[in-house]
Amino acid sequence: MIHATALSKNFRVYHKAPGFWGSVRSFWQRQYSDKPAVKAFDLEIGKGERVGLLGPNGAGKTTLMKMFTGIIVPSSGQLSVLGHQPHARSRDFRLRIALVMGQKSQLWWDIPAMDSFVLLQRYYEIEESTFRRRLNALVSLLDVAPLLQVHVRKLSLGERMKMELIACLLHQPELLFLDEPTIGLDLVAQRKIREFILEWQREYGTTVLLTSHYMADVDALCERIVLVLNGQKRFDGGIRSFESLLGRQKYVSVSFEQPVDTQSAVWQPHDPQWQADGLQVELRIDEAVLRETAMAIFRDFPVQSFSMEKLPIERVMHQLLQETEVL
Amino acid sequence: MAGTLKAEWHKWWATVVINWRRLLAYKLNFLLLVIGPVLVFFFIRYQVWAGIYRLEGVDTLQGYTFEQMLAYQVWVMIVGFLALGFNGMNLAEEIRLGRISSYLLYPFGFWPFQMASFLAFQGLQLLVATVTLLAVWAMGWVQLQPLALLQGFSLAACVGLFWFQANFVIGILAFWLEETWVLRVMLVTLSQFFSGALIPLELFPKALAQALHWLPFPYLTYMPVKVFMGTYTGSLWQAFAVLLLWTLLVFGLARVVWRQGIHNYTGAGI
Amino acid sequence: MPLLRRYALIYREYVNNCVAEALSYRLHFVLLIVMDLLFYLSLLGGVDFLFQHLDQIGPWNRQAFLFFMAFMIAVEHLHMTFVSENFWAFSHDIRTGKLDFILLKPAAALFIVFFRAMRPATLLLGLFPWGLLGWYGSQLGLLWWQWLLLPPLVLLGLALLTSVEILISMSMFWLVESMGINFLRMQLQQLSRWPDFIYGYFAQKFFGLAVPVLLVGSAPVRFVLNPHDTSGLLWLLGLMGLSWLLTAFFWRRGLRAYESASS
Structure with missing residues (x-):
C-alpha cells in the first residue's frame, strides 16, 4: 500500500x-x-x-x-x-x-x-x-x-x-x-x-x-x-x-496502610514513582525478578493493595523519550 | 464515457446546490449582499446625479441628458450584477489556513469547485438583476431592446468569466503571499474607475480615454453598458475578441500559477 | 488616571503586535500603501473630471469641493488605519465563536473588539491626505484659526463615523454571518463622501438624522468655512452621544443572544 x-x-x-x-x-x-x-x-x-x-x-x-x-x-x-x-x-x-x-x-x-x-x-x-x-x-x-x-x-x-x-x-x-x-x-x-x-x-x-x-x-x-x-x-x-523494548517488564502498583520508607533499597532498581505521602508507589519490575521483589515487598511493608499489569504503552513512550539510546 | 460525463455533471450540480444552501443559510446577510448595489444606486448614484443636474441647471453633460445618465448608471448596476462575483474572497484564506487540503483530497478539482461556486452565485445574481431590471423598466428609466439585451448579456457573461478567472489567479497567489485581498481590491478600484463604472468615459480627459482603449478596462463596464443602451458604435466582434483575448490570457496565467503553487504548497498545519 | 493608563498600555501592545505582524509580510505592506493611494486618487479623479465640465456644484466651486474630498480622505485614512480591520474581525469572531477569548479578558470587551487591530502601512500614508488638506485649504485662503480647527474636526468626523458603524455592527450578534453588514457599512461610507446638499430632501433628513453619516464630513467642513454654521456640529455631538447609549444597550442584548459556536 x-x-x-x-x-x-x-x-x-x-x-x-x-x-x-x-x-x-x-x-x-x-x-x-x-x-x-x-x-x-x-x-x-x-x-x-x-x-x-x-x-x-x-x-x-x-x-x-x-x-x-x-x-x-x-x-x-x-x-x-x-x-x-x-x-x-x-x-x-x-x-x-x-x-x-x-x-x-x-x-x-x-x-x-x-x-x-x-x-x-x-x-x-x-x-x-x-x-x-x-x-x-x-x-x-x-x-x-x-x-x-x-x-x-x-x-x-x-x-x-x-x-x-x-x-x-x-x-x-x-x-x-x-x-x-x-x-x-x-x-x-x-x-x-x-x-x-x-x-x-x-x-x-x-x-x-x-x-x-x-x-x-x-x-x-x-x-x-x-x-x-x-x-x-x-x-x-x-x-x-x-x-518489550525496555525489557520484559511489568507495571506494579502498591499501596500501604501507613507511610513507608521511600529510600529503601528495595525500590531503587524499579523506577519508583511515589505519591507524595509515601502511601502509594508505582514500579516497573523486570519479569525475571518479579517474584522475589514482590515477596520482599509483602514481607517488609504493610501492603494494603497490590496490582500488576503489563507496562502501559504510555509509560513505554515516556521512558523511551527520556532514554533514546535504548532504540 | 457517458457515465463519467454524467458523474461530472452531478459533481458540478451538487457543488452549485451546496453553495446555494450556504448562501441562503443566512438569509438577511445574503439579502444585504445582493441588495447592496441597488441601495448604492438609489441612495448614491441617483441622488448625486440628480443633484448635479438640478443644482447646476445643466441639460447635458458631454452629450448625456439626465435621463441618459440615469440609464447609464442603471446598466452599470446590471453589468455589475452579471459580472462581479465574490469568489476569491475566501480563496486566499482557504489556502492560508490549509483548508485547501480537503479539496486536494477530493476527486473533484479545486478550480471546478471554485467555478461551480461562482456559477451558483451568478445564478442568484442573474435573478436579482432580472427583477431589478424589470422594476426599473416599469418606472420607465431604461428601454429594453431584445437584440441589445442579447448582445449585452453575452458580453457581460464574458466579462464575468474574465473577472472570475482574474480573481482566481489573485486568490491562488496566496501560495506565496500571506494576504491577497489587497491585490483584489486594487484591481477592483482601478477597474471601477477606468472602466467607466463611476462616471462615463466621455467625461474623462480625451487623451486618457483614448489610452484606456489599449487596456481591458473599458471592456469591463463601459462597452457592455453602451451595448445594453443600444448606443454602442464600435465593432461588436472586436469587443468580444478583445475580451476573450484577455480572458485567455488570465486562463493561461492561472494554469502556470496553479502548477507552481501546488508544487510549493506546504499545507500549513494541514 | 490608572484606568486610562492601563488601556494606553494595552493599546501600545496592540500597536506593537500589529507592527510586528505587518512588517513580517513585506510585499503585503507595500501593496497596502499602493492600494490606499490608488483609492484616494480615484476619489479625487472622479470629482476632478466632473469639474472639467462644470464650474460649480451647489454652493461650492472646485476648490471647496476638493477641500471637502480632502477632509473626507483624511477621515477615511484614520478610519482605515485604526478601525476598519476590526469590523471584519468581529464578524469572524462571532461566527467561529472566537469572541469567547475576548469576553474572558479582564478589560472592556467593546474596546478590545473594535480597537485591537490597526494597519501600520496605512499610517505611513498619512502625509498624503494631510498634504491634500493643506494644499486645497491654502487655495481657499484659510486663516490660522481655521487651520487649527482642522485636526480636531477630522477626529470628530472619525469619531462619529466609527460610532455609527459600531452601532450598526451590533446587529452582527443576530446575523452571525455579517459580510452583508460590512458591505452596508462600506456603502454608508461611500454615501458620506458627497456633501449633504447634493442629496434630495428625504435622503438628507434620513442620513443626517437617523443614520447620520452625512454629518461626518459636511458638518465639520461647513463649520470651518463658516463658523456661524454650528447647527450641524451640534447635531453631530448629540447624535454621537445617542449612538453610544444605543451601542451600550445593544451590546448587552447582543451578548445575551451570543451562542458561542462550538469549538
Whole structure:
C-alpha cells in the first residue's frame, strides 16, 4: 500500500529578532534556513495493516501524513502509495484514500452535515442506494441520526468528529489516514470513536495509518508501531515488541496502610514513582525478578493493595523519550 | 464515457446546490449582499446625479441628458450584477489556513469547485438583476431592446468569466503571499474607475480615454453598458475578441500559477 | 488616571503586535500603501473630471469641493488605519465563536473588539491626505484659526463615523454571518463622501438624522468655512452621544443572544 524509500522533506523558515526593532530590521534583511522535517525515511505498509505513527510534537508525523496523501511534495526520495505517486493526485488515487483531521473540519460550517454528505456523494460518485445504505449504517453505528439536520457550527466537538468520520468513510477508502482523530474529546467519546474505527476496519479490511498523542488510541487501534523522532524512523515493529523494548517488564502498583520508607533499597532498581505521602508507589519490575521483589515487598511493608499489569504503552513512550539510546 | 460525463455533471450540480444552501443559510446577510448595489444606486448614484443636474441647471453633460445618465448608471448596476462575483474572497484564506487540503483530497478539482461556486452565485445574481431590471423598466428609466439585451448579456457573461478567472489567479497567489485581498481590491478600484463604472468615459480627459482603449478596462463596464443602451458604435466582434483575448490570457496565467503553487504548497498545519 | 493608563498600555501592545505582524509580510505592506493611494486618487479623479465640465456644484466651486474630498480622505485614512480591520474581525469572531477569548479578558470587551487591530502601512500614508488638506485649504485662503480647527474636526468626523458603524455592527450578534453588514457599512461610507446638499430632501433628513453619516464630513467642513454654521456640529455631538447609549444597550442584548459556536 505504501512504499517509501529515503523520503525527505525540508521546510524553509525565516528568523526574526524579537521586539519592535527586530520587526523593522527583518523588513529589510531576512535570514532563512532550511529545517529538515523528515530525513531519509523508509517505510513499507501492507494491505490491511493498522499502523500507529508515534512521536512527540514536531517529530515529522504530520509532514509524513501530508506526503502520503499527496498534499505536499517530498523534497527527495521515492514514494508510492496505492501504486500512485501521491502528489500527482490522480483521480483514482483520491477516490481510494481518506484523511481524518482531528483539528480541522472538512464539513461546511454553516449548514447541516447532511448537505455536506450529499456533496461528497457526488464527488466520490457513489450510487444513491449505496450511499443510503452506507450512510444509514454509519449513522446508526455512531448514533447520530437526530444530528444530521443540525447546523455543523452548533454541534459539540464529539458530535462533529463523528460527522467528520462519516464524511471520510462514505466512499469506503482502502487507505484511511487518521491524524489525531480523538484530540480534545472526552474519555467516553474517545472510546466510542476507537471502537467504531476498529469495527469498521475489521469489516472492510481498510489499511489504517494513525497518529495520536493518546496512547490509548494506539493501544486499541494499532498492531504495529513506527516511532518518529526528529524526522527519522527510530523503531518499526509490532506493538508487543515495542512494549518489550525496555525489557520484559511489568507495571506494579502498591499501596500501604501507613507511610513507608521511600529510600529503601528495595525500590531503587524499579523506577519508583511515589505519591507524595509515601502511601502509594508505582514500579516497573523486570519479569525475571518479579517474584522475589514482590515477596520482599509483602514481607517488609504493610501492603494494603497490590496490582500488576503489563507496562502501559504510555509509560513505554515516556521512558523511551527520556532514554533514546535504548532504540 | 457517458457515465463519467454524467458523474461530472452531478459533481458540478451538487457543488452549485451546496453553495446555494450556504448562501441562503443566512438569509438577511445574503439579502444585504445582493441588495447592496441597488441601495448604492438609489441612495448614491441617483441622488448625486440628480443633484448635479438640478443644482447646476445643466441639460447635458458631454452629450448625456439626465435621463441618459440615469440609464447609464442603471446598466452599470446590471453589468455589475452579471459580472462581479465574490469568489476569491475566501480563496486566499482557504489556502492560508490549509483548508485547501480537503479539496486536494477530493476527486473533484479545486478550480471546478471554485467555478461551480461562482456559477451558483451568478445564478442568484442573474435573478436579482432580472427583477431589478424589470422594476426599473416599469418606472420607465431604461428601454429594453431584445437584440441589445442579447448582445449585452453575452458580453457581460464574458466579462464575468474574465473577472472570475482574474480573481482566481489573485486568490491562488496566496501560495506565496500571506494576504491577497489587497491585490483584489486594487484591481477592483482601478477597474471601477477606468472602466467607466463611476462616471462615463466621455467625461474623462480625451487623451486618457483614448489610452484606456489599449487596456481591458473599458471592456469591463463601459462597452457592455453602451451595448445594453443600444448606443454602442464600435465593432461588436472586436469587443468580444478583445475580451476573450484577455480572458485567455488570465486562463493561461492561472494554469502556470496553479502548477507552481501546488508544487510549493506546504499545507500549513494541514 | 490608572484606568486610562492601563488601556494606553494595552493599546501600545496592540500597536506593537500589529507592527510586528505587518512588517513580517513585506510585499503585503507595500501593496497596502499602493492600494490606499490608488483609492484616494480615484476619489479625487472622479470629482476632478466632473469639474472639467462644470464650474460649480451647489454652493461650492472646485476648490471647496476638493477641500471637502480632502477632509473626507483624511477621515477615511484614520478610519482605515485604526478601525476598519476590526469590523471584519468581529464578524469572524462571532461566527467561529472566537469572541469567547475576548469576553474572558479582564478589560472592556467593546474596546478590545473594535480597537485591537490597526494597519501600520496605512499610517505611513498619512502625509498624503494631510498634504491634500493643506494644499486645497491654502487655495481657499484659510486663516490660522481655521487651520487649527482642522485636526480636531477630522477626529470628530472619525469619531462619529466609527460610532455609527459600531452601532450598526451590533446587529452582527443576530446575523452571525455579517459580510452583508460590512458591505452596508462600506456603502454608508461611500454615501458620506458627497456633501449633504447634493442629496434630495428625504435622503438628507434620513442620513443626517437617523443614520447620520452625512454629518461626518459636511458638518465639520461647513463649520470651518463658516463658523456661524454650528447647527450641524451640534447635531453631530448629540447624535454621537445617542449612538453610544444605543451601542451600550445593544451590546448587552447582543451578548445575551451570543451562542458561542462550538469549538
